[in-house]
Amino acid sequence: MLFNSLDFAIFLPIVFILYWFVAKENLKLQNVLIVVASYVFYAWWDWRFLSLILFSTIVDYIVGLKLRTEEKQSNRKVFLWTSIIVNLGFLGFFKYYNFFLENFASAYSLFGMEINANSLNIILPVGISFYTFQTLSYTIDVYKNKLEPTQDFIAFSAFVCFFPQLVAGPIERAANLLPQFYKERTFEYHKAVDGMRQILWGLFKKVVIADNCAVFANQIFNNSVDMNGSTLVLGAIFFTFQIYGDFSGYSDIAIGTSRLFGLDLKQNFATPYFSRDIAEFWRRWHISLSKWFRDYLYIPLGGSRGGAKMKIRNTFAIFLVSGFWHGANWTFIAWGALNALYFIPLLLSNNNRNNLNALAEGKTLPSLRELIAMLSTFLLTVFAWIFFRAENINHAFSYIGGIFSSSILSMPNINEKGTALVTVCLIVLFLMLEWVNRIHNHGLYRVFENSNFYRRVVYFILVFLIITHISSEQEFIYFQF
Amino acid sequence: MMKKFIFKVIIELLLYSLILMLIIFSFRMFYFNQEFPMWKSKSDYIERGNISKNLILGDSRANAGFSPIGYQKNYYNLSLGGSTTIEAYYTLIKVLENNKIENIILSFAPFHFQYHDTFLNRTLKFGFFESDKELFEVIRTSFYYNDLFFGNKSNDKLILFYNYFKAYNYYYKNPITLLPELKNLIYMPKRYFLNKEVYNKIKKQKGHYLYGESNSSSGIANEGGLLIFKASPVLSHYFYNILELASENNIQLYYIATPFNNSTFQMINEKYFESYNDYFKKIKSDYPAFHWHEKLFYYPDSCFGDASHLNAKGLEMFHNKVMLIIKE
Numbered sequence: 156m157l158f159n160s161l162d163f164a165i166f167l168p169i170v171f172i173l174y175w176f177v178a179k180e181n182l183k184l185q186n187v188l189i190v191v192a193s194y195v196f197y198a199w200w201d202w203r204f205l206s207l208i209l210f211s212t213i214v215d216y217i218v219g220l221k222l223r224t225e226e227k228q229s230n231r232k233v234f235l236w237t238s239i240i241v242n243l244g245f246l247g248f249f250k251y252y253n254f255f256l257e258n259f260a261s262a263y264s265l266f267g268m269e270i271n272a273n274s275l276n277i278i279l280p281v282g283i284s285f286y287t288f289q290t291l292s293y294t295i296d297v298y299k300n301k302l303e304p305t306q307d308f309i310a311f312s313a314f315v316c317f318f319p320q321l322v323a324g325p326i327e328r329a330a331n332l333l334p335q336f337y338k339e340r341t342f343e344y345h346k347a348v349d350g351m352r353q354i355l356w357g358l359f360k361k362v363v364i365a366d367n368c369a370v371f372a373n374q375i376f377n378n379s380v381d382m383n384g385s386t387l388v389l390g391a392i393f394f395t396f397q398i399y400g401d402f403s404g405y406s407d408i409a410i411g412t413s414r415l416f417g418l419d420l421k422q423n424f425a426t427p428y429f430s431r432d433i434a435e436f437w438r439r440w441h442i443s444l445s446k447w448f449r450d451y452l453y454i455p456l457g458g459s460r461g462g463a464k465m466k467i468r469n470t471f472a473i474f475l476v477s478g479f480w481h482g483a484n485w486t487f488i489a490w491g492a493l494n495a496l497y498f499i500p501l502l503l504s505n506n507n508r509n510n511l512n513a514l515a516e517g518k519t520l521p522s523l524r525e526l527i528a529m530l531s532t533f534l535l536t537v538f539a540w541i542f543f544r545a546e547n548i549n550h551a552f553s554y555i556g557g558i559f560s561s562s563i564l565s566m567p568n569i570n571e572k573g574t575a576l577v578t579v580c581l582i583v584l585f586l587m588l589e590w591v592n593r594i595h596n597h598g599l600y601r602v603f604e605n606s607n608f609y610r611r612v613v614y615f616i617l618v619f620l621i622i623t624h625i626s627s628e629q630e631f632i633y634f635q636f
Numbered sequence: 637m638m639k640k641f642i643f644k645v646i647i648e649l650l651l652y653s654l655i656l657m658l659i660i661f662s663f664r665m666f667y668f669n670q671e672f673p674m675w676k677s678k679s680d681y682i683e684r685g686n687i688s689k690n691l692i693l694g695d696s697r698a699n700a701g702f703s704p705i706g707y708q709k710n711y712y713n714l715s716l717g718g719s720t721t722i723e724a725y726y727t728l729i730k731v732l733e734n735n736k737i738e739n740i741i742l743s744f745a746p747f748h749f750q751y752h753d754t755f756l757n758r759t760l761k762f763g764f765f766e767s768d769k770e771l772f773e774v775i776r777t778s779f780y781y782n783d784l785f786f787g788n789k790s791n792d793k794l795i796l797f798y799n800y801f802k803a804y805n806y807y808y809k810n811p812i813t814l815l816p817e818l819k820n821l822i823y824m825p826k827r828y829f830l831n832k833e834v835y836n837k838i839k840k841q842k843g844h845y846l847y848g849e850s851n852s853s854s855g856i857a858n859e860g861g862l863l864i865f866k867a868s869p870v871l872s873h874y875f876y877n878i879l880e881l882a883s884e885n886n887i888q889l890y891y892i893a894t895p896f897n898n899s900t901f902q903m904i905n906e907k908y909f910e911s912y913n914d915y916f917k918k919i920k921s922d923y924p925a926f927h928w929h930e931k932l933f934y935y936p937d938s939c940f941g942d943a944s945h946l947n948a949k950g951l952e953m954f955h956n957k958v959m960l961i962i963k964e
Contacts, residue, residue, distance in 0.1 A: 175638055344637040351645065574823050611651075618652050619659075622811065623819045 156199035158408045159362050159625055166196065171415055175342055182339050186309045189336075189416070193318035197281070200322075204280040207245055212315045214241045215290040219304035219311075222297045231298060238294040242287045249279055254483030282322030284480060288447055290315055293329040295451055302330055310336035317418070319409040323402070325423040325443035332420070340417035350414030352599040355617055356588075357407025360598075363620045364585050365400030367578045368393040371569060376544055379554045384563030387554060389575075394544045395537045396582055399428065402441070407597055426593045428536070428586075429514050431528035433497040434507035436536060444480070448473045459502060466502055471495045481543070486551055490542040497535055513594050581620070656811050660818070665835075666828045667820040668762070671717045673835035674699070674845060675762045678714050681843070682727070687735045688712040688842075693724040693878075694743035696847060700945040701894040701954050702741060703844040707962060709739070713843030716764075718754030720744065720785075721874035726770055728881055739888045741958075742878070745944065746893075746912050746932065747858040749867040749875070755786035760806035761814065771807050774870070775800050781869035846948060848941025853897060855943030860903040865911040879923045890927040891916070892961060895954065900943065901934035929961050 156162050170192045178184035198205055218238040225231050256273075263269070293314070296302035305311045314333045320326075375382055375390025382390065406423035413420045423443050430436035437445050456469045471492070478491020501507040514529075515521040521529065538555075545551035569575055588598040595601060599617075603609035664672060681687070688710045692702045696717035704711035714731075716723050724742065731737060758764070765771050778785060779796065787799040806813045820827050838845050867875075882889040896904070909932055920928050939950025946954055 342638045342641070344641055347641050348644070577823050611648075614648075615652055615655060619656070619818075620822065622656075623815050623822065625815070 156196050158405065158412075159358060162199065166192075167412065167415075174416055180339070182337075183309065185340065186307075186313045186336055189313045189317060190309060193313070193316040193321055196318035197316065197321060200281050201278070204283075207280055207283070208286060208316055211242060211245065211286065211290050212312050214238060215294050215315070216305075216308055216311050218294050219297045220306065222294070223304045235294060235298045239291065242291050246283055246287045249277055249283055251483045252277060285324045285326055286315055286321060288326050288444075289329075292326070292447060292451065293333070296329060302333075305329075305333060307337065317413070319412040320420055323405045323409070324441075325406055325409065325420050326447055327420060327443065332418070335418050342417060346414050346417070349600070350411040353407050353411030353414070353597045355411075355614065355621075356597045356599045357404040357409075357411060358621045358625075359404070359617045360400040360407065360585070361404030362624045363400075363581055363617075365397045365404060366624060367574075367581065368397035368400065370571075371575055371578065372397050372544065374570060376546075376554070379550070379557060382557065383565045383568060384558050384560050385565055386567040386569055387558045388563065389567045389569065391537050391541050391544075391554075391558075393578075395428075395533075395540050396585075398540060398543070399424075400585075410596070422596055426514075426589050428533055429529055429590065429593055430532050431510040431514065431525060432501060432506070432532055433494065433535060434501050435510040436532055437494070437498070444477065448477055452476060463503055467499055470499055470502060474498065485548050486542050486545050489548060489551065490539055493539045493542060497539070516594075653811070657809070659821070660809055660811060660814055663821070663828075664762075665831045667814075667817045667824075668827075668831070669817070669820075670831060670834045671758055672762055673831040674838055675716050675758065675764065677835050677838045678716060678727075678843060679764070681712065681714070681839075682730050685734060687731055687737075689735075689737055690739040690741075691731065691737060692741045692743070692843070693727060694741075695719050695745055695748050697745050697894040697944055697946075698741075698743035699843070699845050700847050700941070701743065701951065702958060703951060703955060704842040705844070706955065707959065709962065711739075711741070711842070715743070715843065716758075717847075718758050720748045720752045720755075721871050721878060722752065722755075722774060723759060723764060725874045725877045725881070726765065728878060730766070732881070732885060737885065737887050739890065740882060741890045741892055743892050743894055745857070745859070746865055746908075747862065749871050749915070750862070750865065751868060752786045752871065756803065756806045756813075760803060761809075761817070763809075765807065768804075768807060771803065775803065777873055778870050781873065783869045785868040785870040846941060846951065847945035848943075848947060850941050850947065851949075852938040853940040853942050853947075854899040854937045855897070855940075856903055857896060857900040857944040859896065859908070860900045862908060863905060865908050865915060867915055875919070876922075879919070879926060883923065883925065888927065889925070890929055890961065892929045892958060893932055894946065895933050895935040895939070895950070897937045897940040897943065898934050899937055901932075904932075 156166060170188070173192075174185055174188055178188045194205055194208075197208065215238055218234045221234045222231055225234065293302070293311075297304045305314075310333065313336050314327070314329060317327075317332065372390055372394040375386055376394065379387060379390070403424035410420045410422070421443055423441060425439040425442065427436050427439035430439055453469055453473045456472055457465055458469060459466050461469075474491040474495035475488055476491070478487040478489070478494075481487040481490075498507070501509075510528075515525060541554055542548075542551045545554055585598070588602065591602070592598045592600045599613075602613050665676075688704075690707075690709045690711040692698060692704065692711055692713040692715055694702075694715040696715070698715035699713060699717055702711075702713050702715070704713050714727055716727075721744065724744075728737075728740070752759075760771070779800075782791070782796070784790060784796055784799055786803070787795070790796065811818070834845070879889065881887075913931060916928050920926055935946070935950055935953060939946055939953060941947035941950075
C-alpha cells in the first residue's frame with residue numbers, strides 16, 4: 156500500500172479509529188491491532204512475502220530469548236550468527252543473488268573460462284533491507300547486553316513490522332521503539348496535530364516535489380546522449396531533489412503517522428542540502444541508516460581510533476557497504492566510493508566534526524561563508540547522485556562527459572519548459588519552508604505562528620498542490636532498496 | 637482531546653473542500669482546455685436569446701467545416717467539439733423553448749454515431765446539462781438499451797452501474813474528476829487569456845472555429861481503424877428524437893457529412909461505407925422529409941489542418957459545396 160494512494164487514505168482512519176476507540180486502554184489489543192494492520196498494509200503489495208517477515212520475527216524473537224538465558228560465549232555466538240545468517244541470507248538471496256552470479260560469470264570470462272550462469276527471476280520483497288537491519292540491530296544489541304530481550308512476542312512483532320516504517324524506514328532501534336510498545340499510550344492532541352502537519356509536509360515533498368522532478372530527471376537521464384551539458388546539469392539537480400523529496404517525504408509521512416498512534420520514530424532527515432560539508436551531510440541524510448552503519452560496522456571495525464590507514468579502510472568500508480545496501484549495481488558502489496573520497500580529507504584533517512552547531516543560528520540568512528560552504532557541498536552531492544541514478548557505470552561516465560563539454564554553456568533544452576519553470580518555483584518554495592524550519596523536525600513545524608489565517612492559507616496551498624498532483628500514484632524510489 | 641482532534645480534522649477538511657468547490661465553480665475559464673470556451677460561447681449564445689432561425693448542429697468537424705459568415709441565410713454554428721446526437725437533441729430542446737427554427741444542418745463524424753468519447757470529460761465536466769433530470773434521462777436510455785455508449789461495452793450490470801456512478805460524479809463536479817484540469821491553475825497561468833481569446837473569436841465567427849492550422853495532414857482520423865459502422869442504440873435513439881422534434885416543429889433538417897482526408901479515406905474498408913449508407917438509408921425511409929445530402933467522401937490531405945478537421949483551404953472548398961446545397 157502506498158502512502159500516496161486512496162487505499163491508504165481509507166486504511167489510516169479505519170486503523171486510527173479502531174486503535175483509539177475499540178482497542179482503547181488495552182495495550183495488548185492495541186499492539187495486536189498494529190501487527191494485524193501492518194500485515195494487511197504489507198500484504199496489499201504481495202501477501203506471499205509476509206512469510207519472510209514472520210519467519211524473521213520468529214527467528215530473532217527466539218534468538219533473543221536464547222541469548223538471555225545462555226551464558227556460554229561460544230553458544231551465544233552461534234545464536235547471534237544464526238540470526239545474522241538467516242537475515243542476511245534472505246537479503247543476499249533476494250537482492251544480490253543475480254548480481255553476484257553475473258559478476259562471477261563476467262570475472263571468469265576474463266580468464267577465458269565460460270560458466271553457465273542462469274540468473275533467476277527474483278522479485279525483491281519490498282522493505283527487506285529495512286526490516287532486516289531493524290531485526291539485526293535487536294539481536295546484536297541483545298548479544299552485546301545493551302538491551303534486555305523481550306518476552307512479549309506481540310510487542311516484538313509490532314516492532315519489526317510497524318506499518319508506517321516497515322517498507323522504507325526510518326530503521327528503528329529496538330532501544331527506542333520496542334519499549335514504546337510496552338507502555339500504555341494516551342492520545343496527545345498536540346502530538347497528533349503535529350503528526351498531521353508532518354504527513355502533509357511529507358506528501359508535499361513526495362507528490363509535488365519528487366514526482367514533478369522525476370518527470371524531468373527521467374526525461375534527461377533516459378535521453379542523456381542527446382542532451383547538452385547544461386541540460387545534463389539540470390537533470391542531475393532535478394534528480395537531487397527527486398531523491399530527497401521522495402525518501403524524506405516517506406520518512407515524514409511515516410513519522411507523522413506514528414505520532415497519530417502515540418509512537419515516536421527517530422528523525423531520518425535534517426535538511427541535508429543545507430549542510431556545510433560532506434560530514435555534516437552524512438549526519439543529516441538518512442540518519443537511521445548512517446547511525447546503523449556507524450554502530451554496527453564502523454565502530455566494531457575500529458572507527459577512527461587507529462592510524463590514517465585504518466581510518467581510510469573503515470571509511471571506505473562503511474561507504475561501500477552503504478552504497479551496496481542501496482542496490483545490487485556497481486553504480487551504487489561507485490556512489491559510495493565517491494562519498495568516501497569526499498569524506499576522507501575531512502576525517503584525516505580532523506575537520507569532520509566542524510559543523511556540529513546549528514546553521515545560521517539566530518539569523519534569518521546564512522553568512523557568505525556559510526552560503527559558499529553550503530553551495531559547494533550541494534554541488535558535490537549533485538555530482539555523486541549522477542552515479543546513483545545512472546543505469547550503469549558507463550552511463551554515469553558518459554553523462555559526466557556530456558556535462559564537461561563545450562555544450563555546458565548553451566541553454567538547457569527540455570520539453571515543457573513552462574512546467575519545468577513552475578517546478579523550479581515549487582522547489583524554491585520548498586527550500587524556503589525548509590530553511591525557516593531548519594532546526595525543527597519538518598518544514599511545517601513553524602509557519603506563520605502568529606496568524607491562524609495565513610497558516611491555513613499555506614496549508615490549503617499545499618493540500619491543493621497535493622491533490623492536483625496525486626492523480627497518478629508513483630511508487631517511492633526507496634521501495635526498490 | 638481525541639474528539640477535539642477528530643472534529644478539527646473534519647472541520648479543516650470541510651473548509652478545504654468548500655474552498656476547492658468555490659475554485660472549481662468560479663474559475664472554469666482558468667483551468668479548462670480550449671474546448672470549454674467554445675462550449676460556453678454557444679450556451680451563452682442560446683441564453684442571450686434572439687437566436688438565428690437557421691442552425692448548424694454537430695461535432696468538431698462541423699465546427700471547423702461550416703462557417704456561417706457568407707451563407708445567404710443567417711446561420712449560426714452551434715456545433716460542439718466531441719459532441720453527438722445527445723447534445724444536439726438537448727441543444728435543440730433548449731433553443732425551441734423560446735424560438736422558432738426553420739432550417740438545421742446536422743453533421744457528425746460517423747465515429748460519433750458509434751461511441752461518445754467525450755461524454756464524461758466535456759458534456760458532464762463542462763456542465764452541459766441544465767439539470768440532473770436530463771442526465772437521468774440519458775442514463776435511463778442507456779440502461780434501457782443496455783448500451784454503455786461512453787464506456788467499454790460490457791454486459792456486466794456492475795460495470796454499467798459503476799459507469800453511471802462515475803457519470804454522476806462528473807456531473808456533480810467531484811473534485812477528483814477535475815484533478816487533471818485543476819493542475820492547469822498551477823502550470824498554465826495564461827490559460828484564462830487563451831480561453832478568452834477563443835471565446836471571443838468563436839463569438840465573432842458565428843460559432844465557427846478552425847482547429848488544426850497545418851497546411852496539410854496525412855494523420856488518420858478515428859474511423860481509419862474501424863472495421864464496421866454500427867451505430868450505438870443510444871446515439872441512434874437521440875438521432876430519432878431530433879428527427880421527431882424537427883418534424884413536430886416543421887424544421888427542415890439537412891444532413892451534410894464533412895469530408896475525410898485522403899489518408900483516412902483510403903484506410904476505411906468497403907464494409908464500413910456500406911453499413912454507414914445502409915444506416916442512413918433506413919433513416920431516410922423512416923423519415924422521408926429528412927434531407928440526406930452526402931455519402932462519405934474525401935478531400936486531399938492538403939485541405940486538412942489535422943487528421944480530422946478542415947483547414948482554411950479545405951473550408952473554402954467545402955464552403956462552396958455547402959452553399960450549393962443551401963441554394964438548392
